[in-house]
Amino acid sequence: MKDLPLSKVYQLLEPGPVVLLTTARNGRANVMTMSWHMMVEFEPPLVACVVSPADYSYAALRAMKECVIAIPAVDLASKIVEVGNCSGRDVDKFEAFHLTQIAAERVAPPLIGECFANLECKAVDTRLVNKFGLFVLEVVKAGIDPIQMNPKTVHHRGFGEFVVDGETIRLKSKMP
């Protein structure tokens, strides 16, 4: 992974791709599929996400306050679904789905080698966790895989229907 300036992180998440979220606790890593996330601030980049108490990852994220948001390209679509279809309670998903753990620099949960971007995150606000499972995270380090050029991401429409990135249009905008 090559360093990505933190000021560019929002460009990866603002379009709303399905992502993978890794956590770690007691020396064991887990990964879940997640679509409920949004940017909260440009820089330092803050991200909100929802992890339900029904998700096995919830306890680890809540206790350790660290995670990695890994962004898969469309070629990983079947793995995205496999990861979402089972629980870390029952399965070592990294082993089962041949996902490569790479040590992160600033947090304990691993990066995912197959993903084109990995964002190391620490939870900075947990006030809405009890009521909504809503965590506010700060991205403390970001990396991209320079080998994966112009990766297309996927967006979940429900029940395993995904829309893949299509054409790009450029309009004169004052918005960052």
Add this chain to the structure above:
Amino acid sequence: MKDLPLSKVYQLLEPGPVVLLTTARNGRANVMTMSWHMMVEFEPPLVACVVSPADYSYAALRAMKECVIAIPAVDLASKIVEVGNCSGRDVDKFEAFHLTQIAAERVAPPLIGECFANLECKAVDTRLVNKFGLFVLEVVKAGIDPIQMNPKTVHHRGFGEFVVDGETIRLKSKMP
């Protein structure tokens, strides 16, 4: 607009489209462009979004606790950018950009006639507003335009670069 069951609202927002947000205060409506939103709960549908104090809409949303999330298809891309490029402080954006206000049923801010979906929302948690501009909204009524079939949405990558919905893929998933 035709009623959309509230249980289906997440299917519209989970993919991460750019949306328009309408507010109203003192008899005057405004609209802004927004990409920072996510689902928080399936049903009743809860949505989180970030509206910055720098946005003219912030004061109205904060005071009135009501808004409409209107979802535009790609044919409105140039209007999405025009709406985002100016402020309601200076411009009546509905008039300037020929957007049609339609009275909502449950909230004061208007629906947008040109959008293929309109979600009437009330703010239900404002604990993260002071620190992050993060509002938690409940969608209390949803409608879709049955004339607009299979609308393609746009996703913002920053600086006026948008990716349009491309092909759809379907995989066997246990996830809703």
